[in-house]
Amino acid sequence: MANFLFLTHIDYTLIVVALGAALLGTVSGALGTYAVLRRQSLLGDAISHAALPGIALAFILTGSKTPLILILGAAVAGWLGALVILSIVRLSRIKYDSALALILSTFFGFGLVLFSLIQRTGNANQAGLDTFIFGQAATILERDVLTIGILGGLAIIIMVILWKELKLLIFDEGFAASLGFPIRLLDILLTSLLVIAIVLGLQAVGAVLMSAMLVAPAVAARQWTNKLNLMVLFSAGFGAFAGVSGTIISSSTTGLPTGPMIILCATLFVGISIAFAPKRGIIFDGIRQLRNRRSLKLAVSRLLKNPQKESK
């Protein structure tokens, strides 16, 4: 009852935004696990930056700000960017990091040019498009939550259905290929799932920060578990929790931007996890090492005092 009373005092918009952020965090957290384990954390960054010109082009071509259309534009551009990066690596001698940096800034720069062009045309409808750069969670509406829920749900369903195949792809690509799984196709599929997670978050978190939503929850989750399925669950949970807590914190104080707050919350989880996680955390690790050293010292000194007895 008390809970209910509390809820009625909360702004309806806040609930919508928090729900959207939670869904977004769940999707990007779950899929981010794969990006982190594949050491493709930066690919997410490239995709989110590369998505920007897609949004601008979609607006120029259709003149509409319907989220689904803009998301589609973002997805096509982000996907293209990722594909160009992977092709550069495969077909030329340019290394992965160079290809990444090149495509990321080229696409992002092109996006910025298109945005300022749109602004100059003075289209009255264009206001608010630039939220996609830094994100503005407050602009999330019910229909956006629905979009995130449906598309994100779809991505997660695919992830669950192809669980075994994707796991093998990430762990041992060569072995997967020898068994006959089409690894290039699976690779493109996995990248596409990442693209979906990223473009869904652009509106709320923005192109610049979105990759942190993929990476941070997964890095935090890895500290707490040694099982892939639990890592995905924890990561999704951390993502959702970061989404909700970031939204609530930013709404409680005026002037705090939601997207960056969500990212800061997620990063805080990373810090806490790296420090305090029982098995991999540095604090427990340090204690364990200290204890080991002490017991070793004890054993050695006992040995020195009493060599015959110990050697028996």
Add this chain to the structure above:
Amino acid sequence: MQALNSKAIEVTDLTVAYQETPVLWDIDLDVPPGVLLAIVGPNGAGKTTLIKAILGLVRPAAGNVLIYNKPYVTQRRIVGYVPQRGSVDWDFPTNVLDVVMMGRYGALGWIKRPKKRDRELALHALEKVGMENYTTRQISQLSGGQQQRIFLARALVQDATIYLMDEPFQGVDATTERAIVSLLQELRENGKTVVVVHHDLQTVTDYFDWVTLLNIRRIASGPVEDTFTTENLRETYGGRIAFIKNR
């Protein structure tokens, strides 16, 4: 099952090139069924590439590979593969049994999850390599020799007829090496064909009955006693070899 005179692996005119440099040049290789074969050659001789080309993992510039007279794509189920231990990230969040179970993924096909029977097969394979007490062990906590053993177990659950192994003795201790050798010999006794990329020339005559000497080109291939000669070795390794055969 297979006709005795048919070749387990038949490689003809195989050439593989990365960028412009050829890694393998015009290789012809026949592997008869039931042999335990070592592929030997200096670093950069193309040993790993040869295995990968047989498995269809690298695309050759020219040439052809047949497994029991048929292309590899139709024969996948009868070929087991042990990649180099260093080719995967051992900090991946999974345990020993799960990795071994991956050997069943090919037989399982798309989407289907491993069942109780696959689990039993995996446990049995772990027993074979002496790792049955490590089923739930996190793979990051394994020694090099243990990692190698579970890679072998993963290939064993494939229940293949032909095994291709890329340096299974890399960085393992003497005990593990002996265990692996007797496992390989047991496979041969059961009629399997085993092809192993091998580095240690001193042990070739003890462990293997067939040998292929490789250095971009195929220098020689055949039974160890005829093929593993000082002359052939000198040709394979150039002047760099200080290896004298004592027989």
